Amino acid sequence: MQTESQASNEPSHVVPVTDKKSHSKNAIKSSRFRVQSIARHNDVNAQIDEDHDKTLQERSENRQQNIRQRQQQNLERIFRLCYDNCSDETAGEPDPDWIHHFITIAQDIYSPSMQKLWSRILRQEIITPGSISLKAMITFQQMTQRDAQLFRRACLLACHFGQDSSKKLLTGLKYRTGFLLKQPSIDRLNLGHYQLPYSHLLELMGLGLILNTELESGKLQNGTPLPFHYQGNEYQIQPAQNGLSLLYYRFSPVGQEIAQLLGNHRNEEYKIHLTELLNKHFIVTSDAFTHHPVI
Known part of the structure; x- marks a missing residue:
């Protein structure tokens, strides 16, 4: 682990690496490494990794394109999970506005476990239209994976x-x-x-x-x-x-x-x-x- 004096001699945008083994160890413990990793994943790392040749507009367009692709992937996964859990039960016709709100919210659900829960919301509404209110969807949108786990514990005791x-x-x-x-x-x-x-x-x-x-x-x-x-x-x-x-x-x-x-x-x-x-x-x-x- 670096001392404070050692860290101060390093360039601010570089994560010091001596070998693969030490890099792996630092990756677990270093907050700087974690920030850098998140920045790269979300295409906002230009001022951290300065060895790039794209303009600000190009970087912005690239990030927006990646976001749209991830949102598309999220929705496709949720609809596939819903499809796999449906069978020959009688279905209704969900309200078009409800479907619009669902897609708007669900496209930003990235966690696999939360995607499973959102697929259940869709299935429930398709089987029984009107059973899941917009207020319930908005509340569910605000829940983190930890919140969902806490609520599941409460449901186990209900x-x-x-x-x-x-x-x-x-x-x-x-x-x-x-x-x-x-x-x-x-x-x-x-x-x-x-x-x-x-x-x-x-x-x-x-x-x-x-x-x-x-x-x-x-x-x-x-x-x-x-x-x-x-x-x-x-x-x-x-x-x-x-x-x-x-x-x-x-x-x-x-x-x-x-x-x-x-x-x-x-x-x-x-x-x-x-x-x-x-x-x-x-x-x-x-x-x-x-x-x-x-x-």
């Missing part, structure tokens, strides 16, 4: 209950023990244990994917079963005592639209802890079993 099919993140159960005047107790699910700490929830709230207020259901009555769904698993939960309520965060309408593109996938460890929590306070019934809590 459930819904009652007659409301909107996705929710259950955070705990509130119940009373002993005297009526005593403060209610809360049995919490630690979402941070499943790589979704509160700081990540705040990021998803900032993107408009999750509503920013923890909500509480109405009091659940003993003897009245409540449908409860977790990632394809269906249960009936009947409170073992009166006064139980569910605490949760609700996905926003835009979050609902984007979540449906990801399908049903569950976190097995979370499922175990979720069912343990429900079994403590409810008579839990499914097609496979009935569990009675020990009170």
